[in-house]
Amino acid sequence: MKVIRAKSAGFCWGVERAIQVAREESQGGRRTVYTDGPLIHNRQMMDALGKDDIQEVGDYKSEEKIEINDESEKESVVVVRAHGISPQRRDYLKGLGLPFRDGTCPDVGIIAGKVKSHAEKGFSIVIFGDPKHPEVIGLMGYANDKAHVIANESDISKLPSLGEKVAMVSQSTMFTNEFKHLSNLLSAKYPGLLIFDTICGATKERQSDLVDLVKEGADAIVVIGGKHSANTRKLAKLAASYERPTFHIETAEDIEGADFDNYDTVGVTAGASTPEFIIRKVCERLESF
Numbered sequence: 560m561k562v563i564r565a566k567s568a569g570f571c572w573g574v575e576r577a578i579q580v581a582r583e584e585s586q587g588g589r590r591t592v593y594t595d596g597p598l599i600h601n602r603q604m605m606d607a608l609g610k611d612d613i614q615e616v617g618d619y620k621s622e623e624k625i626e627i628n629d630e631s632e633k634e635s636v637v638v639v640r641a642h643g644i645s646p647q648r649r650d651y652l653k654g655l656g657l658p659f660r661d662g663t664c665p666d667v668g669i670i671a672g673k674v675k676s677h678a679e680k681g682f683s684i685v686i687f688g689d690p691k692h693p694e695v696i697g698l699m700g701y702a703n704d705k706a707h708v709i710a711n712e713s714d715i716s717k718l719p720s721l722g723e724k725v726a727m728v729s730q731s732t733m734f735t736n737e738f739k740h741l742s743n744l745l746s747a748k749y750p751g752l753l754i755f756d757t758i759c760g761a762t763k764e765r766q767s768d769l770v771d772l773v774k775e776g777a778d779a780i781v782v783i784g785g786k787h788s789a790n791t792r793k794l795a796k797l798a799a800s801y802e803r804p805t806f807h808i809e810t811a812e813d814i815e816g817a818d819f820d821n822y823d824t825v826g827v828t829a830g831a832s833t834p835e836f837i838i839r840k841v842c843e844r845l846e847s848f
């Protein structure tokens with residue numbers, strides 16, 4: 560069976576950067592690094608980071624109070640993950656009295672800047688995204704209660720009247736075609752709508768490279784990544800939309816016993832939080848079939 564790997568698959572630069580920040584702060588395990596929620600949405604990578612004493616505290620949405628182990632003799636530091644946080648959460652984390660380092664992806668920082676500056680100028684903000692995703696929760700915090708989240712077309716009809724000044728941004732990991740569709744509908748309602756396509760370059764690249772796998776003749780697609788990873792789930796959805804059998808797996812073990820006999824060519828891609836060692840193992844396993 561032929562295995563073709565997408566040109567871009569696995570860690571995006573924002574995730575790599577956040578991991579680097581956490582590793583720098585851990586100083587090889589001499590310090591404990593507390594991340595506010597999982598640093599990345601990949602269990603295997605979080606286990607690997609645990610060896611450097613990089614530990615998840617808090618919760619997925621970055622909303623709950625954090626319990627820090629005061630009895631530890633080791634120095635410790637708080638690191639913000641790539642999704643970013645709201646300014647209110649930043650104040651809370653800084654108030655814990657520990658050294659603080661920000662691993663927010665600069666691409667998310669750009670979105671936060673647009674939300675903040677336009678909310679300050681009196682715009683209502685519409686964010687296309689998942690209202691429960693930590694990135695969106697963080698962005699909401701920059702809008703002074705002027706932000707509304709839409710996840711689909713029906714959410715547009717549920718919006719209250721937004722006035723004349725409306726700006727729209729997107730969570731970084733959404734589909735470009737869906738963003739275009741919703742921004743067209745919204746601008747029909749609000750002709751002066753300012754539209755900022757803030758889907759990040761890494762997301763766009765991974766989505767278009769997946770389409771290339773289909774063009775190159777993949778009969779089935781394997782998407783590797785955490786079941787909670789928004790961008791991995793989107794890649795799986797995109798693959799399925801091309802009517803290719805799609806396998807969303809976390810590790811090579813998940814394809815043990817799977818039946819690939821009917822496929823000559825399998826395309827492989829991976830979400831932005833999937834480490835290289837897992838991608839390599841999956842490709843090797845598939846090639847052995």
Ligand code: SF4
Pocket residue numbers: 571572573574641642664665666667731732759760761762790831
């Ligand atoms: S997916 Fe995009 S915005 Fe999110 S961490 Fe990666 S590069 Fe940054």
